[in-house]
Amino acid sequence: MAQRKGIILSGMRPTGKLHLGHLVGALDNWIKLQDTYDCYFLVADYHVLTTGFEKSAEIPGNIHEMVLDWLAVGLDPERAKFLIQSRVIQHCELNLILGMITPMPWVERNPTIKDMIADMGLGGKIHYGLMGYPILQAADILLYRADLVPVGEDQVAHIEMTREIARRFNHLYSSVFPEPRAKLTRVSRLPGTDGRKMSKSLGNSIHISDDDENVRQKVRRMVTDPQKVRRGDPGRPEVCSVYAYHQIFNKEETGEIAENCRTGALGCVDCKAKLAGALGKVLDPIRERRGEFEKNPDQVRQILSDGSAAASKRAGETMRLVREAMGMVY
Ligand code: SF4
Incomplete structure (x- = not known):
């Protein structure tokens, strides 16, 4: 295999079938990246719980539909790792540790959380997990010691927070994490069929399937x-x-x-x-x-199982480095 240029982490929340906005906004880009980078494509099931914890029973079906779309558009588990966040337990461990060292004002100033609270009309009904999601996101990236995260201009602030958390950990203990950089991608934005932002909840999407x-x-x-x-x-x-x-x-x-x-x-x-x-x-x-993958759900499950196992190896190595850096080796 040709020498890869670095490690990339990118992911999606499994909320069901994907639409054309996902195809042109992310997947087309992932397809290009899988040949030149070591790509970890994350099925971010824990992130779904930050706003949809009462619909947890829908997550397995939604994962299946989303991964069918990934495979259908040409993402290749031979070239990239498809992993389920909750199958790699180290996401939780690192999330907990990073939560201990991240000052609360860093979390509170996150503009996305403010937007989510406004968009979803959450008012005072914000849960701890939602407030902490930027730390979980940082853990997702740092767990693989990713060099790059593909994002559009509007998401650069997220990566900046991950960089700050990495810097803080490295400063407090020792240098474990590279500071991941945003890999800026020109994202094509597609309107929904009604001219508004394409969104599943607005019923204005054309699905890939x-x-x-x-x-x-x-x-x-x-x-x-x-x-x-x-x-x-x-x-x-x-x-x-x-x-x-x-x-x-x-x-x-x-x-x-x-x-x-x-x-x-x-x-x-x-x-x-x-x-x-x-x-x-x-x-x-x-x-x-x-259609071919739909006929073979066991193959899809195996792809996720293999990808999660391969990701766990890298994640386990990172956590060993983290514990050593912190002096927490028993
Ligand atoms: S206004 Fe009508 S003809 Fe013009 S680009 Fe739109 S659909 Fe096509």
Whole structure:
């Protein structure tokens, strides 16, 4: 195997089937990284509990669906490790230790927590686990002594906190953790079919696993430029969700589509049919691969079991270094 450039940790909360936003926002990037880095792809099941502890029974099914999507898009367990957070017990150990050395104001100033509290209307009903999730996230990264974490611009602050925690540990005890760097990736943002942010809870997502008819129906319902009512009306592709999708999934035709939209030569019905066709070309091979793995759930379980076991080795080594650095060897 060619020399890898370093260790990468990235993960997702298992909340069920993934949508096209996940594909263009993360998975396409992971697929590229798995060839050049030692990648650990984390199924962050404990993180689901920070906001969804009452739905814990749904987590196993959601893990299965999410990992089917990972495999279907081309992530390869031969080249990267797929691991379940709760199967690698050291995530909990390191989380506990890092929680002891992280000053509370570092946690309180986390902007994501403030946003989550506002978005979810949590008000005063915040649980200890949610407040502590940035520390768990730092533990997830540092446990593998990752060099890089692929993130968009808006997540750089998270990585900065992990770096601060690593620095503090190294300063207090001895140098165990490399300070992970953000690997900035240009993230393509896809709107939902209603033009708002794509989100499972808003019901405006096109899933990676949707069948062709389902995709066509969703595309037909997509919002377009409200000023373009009939075919001959001039449209504004820059305000149209359908056009945003063409820019990602049908790049060769975007120039022509934009021009014909503006002149009124192209109607929205035809434009949407073109998009559904382009999405079909992208999703057909993905659906086919997913179908193969769906027939073999034991194989999926084995992939997660093997990946978690391999990750546990690295995690165990890290915890040995941590305990030695702290002088807690009995
Ligand atoms: S023609 Fe296409 S790009 Fe123009 S408004 Fe209609 S759907 Fe959007």
